Amino acid sequence: xxxxxxxxxxxxxxxxxxxxxxRPLVTEKGVHRASRQNQYAFEVNxxxxxxxxxxxxxxxxxxxxxxxxxxNRRGKPRRYRFKFGRTNAWxxxxxxxxxxxxxxxx
Numbered sequence: 011x012x013x014x015x016x017x018x019x020x021x022x023x024x025x026x027x028x029x030x031x032x033r034p035l036v037t038e039k040g041v042h043r044a045s046r047q048n049q050y051a052f053e054v055n056x057x058x059x060x061x062x063x064x065x066x067x068x069x070x071x072x073x074x075x076x077x078x079x080x081x082n083r084r085g086k087p088r089r090y091r092f093k094f095g096r097t098n099a100w101x102x103x104x105x106x107x108x109x110x111x112x113x114x115x116x
Contacts, residue, residue: 053100076107
């Protein structure tokens with residue numbers, strides 16, 4: 011049998027819950043998801059993974075998280091008069107909560 015080389019685990023940056031969750035995304039689509047499917051959208055730190063997001067949401071809002079889905083959103087090209095630029099890339103997390111838990115933003 012061949013020996014399989016295992017990569018050693020590298021040290022991960024430890025983020026506090028308030029550093030992981032940057033802001034909630036309150037949009038028309040997000041409010042619909044919150045009321046119907048108990049899902050909430052957040053802008054999160056690009057260095058955070060799904061476990062970090064889960065722990066941060068549970069700590070900040072005192073709820074139980076069932077599922078976390080993440081997206082890396084690309085920045086869009088923008089123009090102002092004759093100047094060209096780009097918006098920043100950012101990370102979005104869709105968090106599904108347990109049926110008996112809710113987050114009230116309003």
